[in-house]
Amino acid sequence: AQSVTQPDIHITVSEGASLELRCNYSYGATPYLFWYVQSPGQGLQLLLKYFSGDTLVQGIKGFEAEFKRSQSSFNLRKPSVHWSDAAEYFCAVAPTSGTYKYIFGTGTRLKVLA
Amino acid sequence: GAGVSQSPSNKVTEKGKDVELRCDPISGHTALYWYRQRLGQGLEFLIYFQGNSAPDKSGLPSDRFSAERTGESVSTLTIQRTQQEDSAVYLCASSNRASSSYNEQFFGPGTRLTVL
Numbered sequence: 001a002q003s004v005t006q007p008d009i010h011i012t013v014s015e016g017a018s019l020e021l022r023c024n025y026s027y028g029a030t031p032y033l034f035w036y037v038q039s040p041g042q043g044l045q046l047l048l049k050y051f052s053g054d055t056l057v058q059g060i061k062g063f064e065a066e067f068k069r070s071q072s073s074f075n076l077r078k079p080s081v082h083w084s085d086a087a088e089y090f091c092a093v094a095p096t097s098g099t100y101k102y103i104f105g106t107g108t109r110l111k112v113l114a
Numbered sequence: 115g116a117g118v119s120q121s122p123s124n125k126v127t128e129k130g131k132d133v134e135l136r137c138d139p140i141s142g143h144t145a146l147y148w149y150r151q152r153l154g155q156g157l158e159f160l161i162y163f164q165g166n167s168a169p170d171k172s173g174l175p176s177d178r179f180s181a182e183r184t185g186e187s188v189s190t191l192t193i194q195r196t197q198q199e200d201s202a203v204y205l206c207a208s209s210n211r212a213s214s215s216y217n218e219q220f221f222g223p224g225t226r227l228t229v230l
Contacts, residue, residue, distance in 0.1 A: 107156060
């Protein structure tokens with residue numbers, strides 16, 4: 001079955017520390033891969049996406065993600081976290097044909113300590 | 115409009131009542147999607163519209179759920195005879211089109227539905 005796993009429900013980091021949020025997927029073929037962020041009371045905002053090519057993808061707000069085919073992973077990273085990064089982060093996949101049917105992970109809630 | 119809007123932002127209803135949730139997509143976006151986000155879970159796909167037709171309703175959890183779209187614009191998600199398990203945040207998204215090529219989905223802020 002197609003699925004996305006985000007093993008960390010909650011993560012707490014100190015401001016200025018580095019961050020890595022994990023995402024693993026189970027899919028028949030390499031899908032399109034996405035990371036979204038959801039701040040309280042807000043809709044989901046796209047941070048970055050991977051379609052093909054370079055496996056290290058740069059996104060907005062200083063985030064990057066690395067696609068590792070052998071591990072079926074698409075982990076999100078940021079070298080130095082800011083207090084404003086506190087939010088919920090969702091990893092998602094979509095088939096490369098008919099891309100509307102996204103499959104989302106359960107999310108990781110990030111808390112940032114001052 | 116500038117983004118996807120949804121109304122109401124919060125809705126509290128009693129079990130057994132019907133509710134209507136509204137989504138206004140970004141102007142010109144032909145594709146529209148509804149998702150459900152239960153507490154502690156990821157987003158579940160409910161239904162997808164291309165124009166005013168819904169080629170994929172596979173995610174609707176029961177026949178109590180229905181949705182329509184008019185004028186290739188506003189969409190309404192209706193839940194009849196609400197149950198407590200319907201309590202969730204209902205998110206709407208829109209995109210330029212849904213096809214074999216990627217088109218980013220832009221999400222609204224959601225409607226938080228609480229069924230007492």
